[in-house]
Every structure is written in structure tokens, then in C-alpha cells.
Amino acid sequence: MNDNINKTVNEILESYSKHEQTCRLSEDNIINKSVLIHVLEEIRKLLFPGYFDKNRVREEYIGYIVGDRIEFIQYNLKKQIAKALKGCEKCNDLSYDEVMEKSEKLVYEFLSKIPSIRDYLATDVVAAFNGDPAAYSTDEIILCYPGFFAITVYRVAHELWKLKIPMIPRVLSEYAHGLTGIDIHPGATIGKYFFIDHGTGIVIGETTEIGENVKIYQGVTLGALSTRKGQQLKGVKRHPTIRDNVTIYSGTTILGGETVIGKGATIGGNAFIVNSITEGMKVSIKNPELQFSPDLSENNQDKYWYWMI
Template identity: 50%
Template structure:
């Protein structure tokens, strides 16, 4: 076989198609999958709705806010309903479910429930921004935090995705969370439950697993993992509590790992950097790692 692409093209095509058929990822030949790019666009639209004056509507005031917000809501509703419908069609097809309600009806219902919760999402985010301002002496203003801190992007996307996750929307919440992960380096599963006034300082490398429960006024630093003890035989662990519970007023410093579904970090505790914790810690604890003495010659 020569090196000429054009003459070898039929061979390349046949080889790839044969590989598709020998190693199928899905049993279905046609998938009603949502459009990933459109879902990401929806996330950006929601960020504009939640923080309009930081996203191109700097002149919005009391005289114009209803008109501007109304237009944005209608625009994102049309996009969202279309992608939700595709997600529900995908779920019905994948599980061979009988259509109890049409995908269009479910999409409409989820849209209504989500927009009803949007003010509460904003209320939580305003407290997260306050937590970042109160917790970071380098922060010059809350405006700076909204405009530039990756933790606010990650937490904003999570609070949106978590609502869809709780409403039983397939695939879309994970698209949202992985978009935030790729953009910020902060990996929060949409199933994780996170309380008020939450702050991730620096953020790179943070992992928060699906069944994690985090209380109010928790602060974590870069490289923290709130994970599972083991993912061997992972399919047997579906729908089980695999990740830890972090109670109120806990600080976890960089590089610490807290693992296991039965692990509880009691309220008002501090977990030192690089700690590896697989069992519960009583409230009010100070956990640190005993290190060898640093030697400089």
C-alpha cells in the first residue's frame, strides 16, 4: 500500500467502520442525544441571567431589568426545552421505557420547575460570593470575584446542574459539570449536595463525588478530594452512599483526601493539608499530619 491518502481513502473508511462494528459503545445505531455545544451555550445563558451586569448588560437598571431579564428567559427557555426533550427521548430509548408522559411534556414540566428555583439558586450564589470575599484577603471586591474567580464559575454551574440532577434529567447535568471541570479544574459531580456560604480557595484539582454531602460555611482548598474508598466492582456501588459527609463550619486544607460513604467530618473541625482520612472525625477536631523534620544541608 502506497502513501497516497486519496488512493488509500476507501481502505481507511472500511477499517474505521469495521472497528465501529466490532467495538460498539452503544447498542443503539441512532441516539437521541442532546447537543453538547448547545448545553454549554445554555450554561452561559444562565450565567448571564444570574449575573446580568457582569455579562454584557452593564446598563441594566430598574427601568429596563424586567424587559432584559424577560427576553433572556424566553431565549434560554426555548433552547433548554429542546435539549431536555432530546435527553428524555434518549432515556426512553436507552431503557426501552414505555412513554408514561411525552418527552415534550416532561421537558415543559422540568423547565417550569427549574425557573421556579432560579431565585433560590441566585440566593445561594450570593452567599457563596460573600464567602469568597470574607475568606480571601486578596479579594479586592465582590465584583472581582464574580468576574474572575474560577470557584464561582464551578459552583454556579454546579448549583444549576444539581437542580436538573434532582429533577431526574439524564445526561445534561453531567455535560454541565464536566464543562465546568474542563474550564476551571474543579470537578464537582452534579449529585453532590452543597450547603450555603461555600468557598473553594484556588480550586485546581478539587474533586467532590456524587454522594458527598457538604454543610453550611465550609471552606476547602486546592487539591482536596472528597471521594469514595474504592471503585472496584463499581457497578455494584451505584445508588449507594460512597462519599463523605462534611458538616457545618469545616475547613479542609490543600491536598487532603476524605474518603468513604460512612466518613463524617464533624462540625467546626479543621483538616490539615495532605491528611488521608477514611474514618469519621468528631466535631471540633484539629487533624494534622505528623511529618519528618525538614533537613537542609
């Protein structure tokens, strides 16, 4: 190497020493994101047999196929959970055998939730089909809808989150976030028949609680009123609660852990809400005054001030 390259190498090595929190050298307890994404894809094949396979899934062989996939998931997910646990301060005192035993138990607990995840996702498919006149089949929803993909990954990540598995739920949820622009924290609680329409730009925070039959559109934020206290807010309810049968239209922001959107409420687009909304209420922002050139004032816009997508 020439002198310039040597100088650059030495400067990079110095930065490693300076910022040790961004390096994991000579350590094996770092999870493999690529492996986790592969595991997630196998889980999706379990959840929706025949949809994401390269070849036809024959019904007479489905028992073998499911068993083979579970074996793949069990082997790879156990190793990744073990790595995540070994990187967690709470598990520092555990031996290698204890970590592996704990990891295996967690994998089996997760796998036992697959039927329940399918139950929830089946209702989400129904909600999407019933709620979107542009949907021509449930196959279209499962194969094409980014909102449904984000919900699927959330349902998986949420079960891992409930098992208190470090890091891995966030890796999965941020993978879906990167692909869809939909950010659902795995710690959020979301009921059945959940529908995200369009979806880009949606944010659902960690302590959000969402009931059943809720529909939200693109650009909705269910966030914290303030995160100024940073880590002091860990575990504190800081995101809103959305009751059953609520619709939230595009661009709306709802903030705060004490904010509750009552059952059956409808929130129009671009609203900014930091206080609770009573049951059955319709909330909307009146259209700003429009100016036309040439003067088209005879086109009465006021009658359209309240409308729904």
C-alpha cells in the same frame, strides 16, 4: 480517493460496526453540548445581571431582558431535555408529544428555582469575600474566581439533577471541570456559604454531603473508599459527609460513605482520612524532618510544624 484512503475509510467503517456503543448514526436523540453551554451562559446572565453581558444592562429594561432570556432558555433547554429523555430507557414507551410535555414541565420547574439558586450563590459570594484577604471586591469574585464559577455551575446542575434529568447535569459539571480543574458531581449536596479557594484538583463525589460555612482548598478529594464493585455501588452512599464550619486544607483526601467530619473541625494539608473526625477536632500531619546543606540546624523548624495557609 486513492486505494490507501479507501482502505482507511473501510477500516474506520468496520470499527463503527464493531463498537456500536460509540456511534449514534441516523439518530436525533443525542444532546448538543454546544447548545447546552450557550444555555448555561444565558443562565449565568440571569443569575448575575450586568456581569456577563456585552453591553450595559439598563434597569428600566430589565424585565424585558429577563423575559427574553427565559424564553431562550425555555426553548433550547426543552429541546435538549427531550433529547436526553428519549435516550433514556425509562422513557422509551413515551410518545413524542408526551416527551415534549414532560420536557416543558421540567424546564418550568427548573426556571422556578432560579431565585433559590441566587439565594445560595449570594451566600457563596459572601463566604469567598470574607474568607480570602486577597479579594478586594465581590465583583472580583464573581468575575474572576474559578472556584466560584465551578460552584455556580454546580448549583445549576444540581437543580437539574434533582429533577432527574439525564445526562445534562453531567455535561454542565464536566464543562466547568474542564475549565477550572474543579470536579463537583451534580449529585453532591452542598450547603450555603461554600468557599473553594484556589481550587485546582478538587474532587467532590456524587454522594458527598457538605454543610454550611465549609471552606476547602486546592487538591482536596472527597471520594469513595473503593469503587471495585462498579455499577453495584450505584445509589449507595460512598462519599464522606462534611458538617458545618469545617475547613479542609490543600492536598487532603477524605474517603468513604461512613466517614463524617464533625462540625467545626479543621483538617490540615496532605492528610489521608478514612475514619470519622469528632466535632471541633484539629487534624494535621507533622512536618517531615528537613535536611539542610550547609547545616542550618539553628533555624528551628519544629515550631512551625502546625500552621495554616
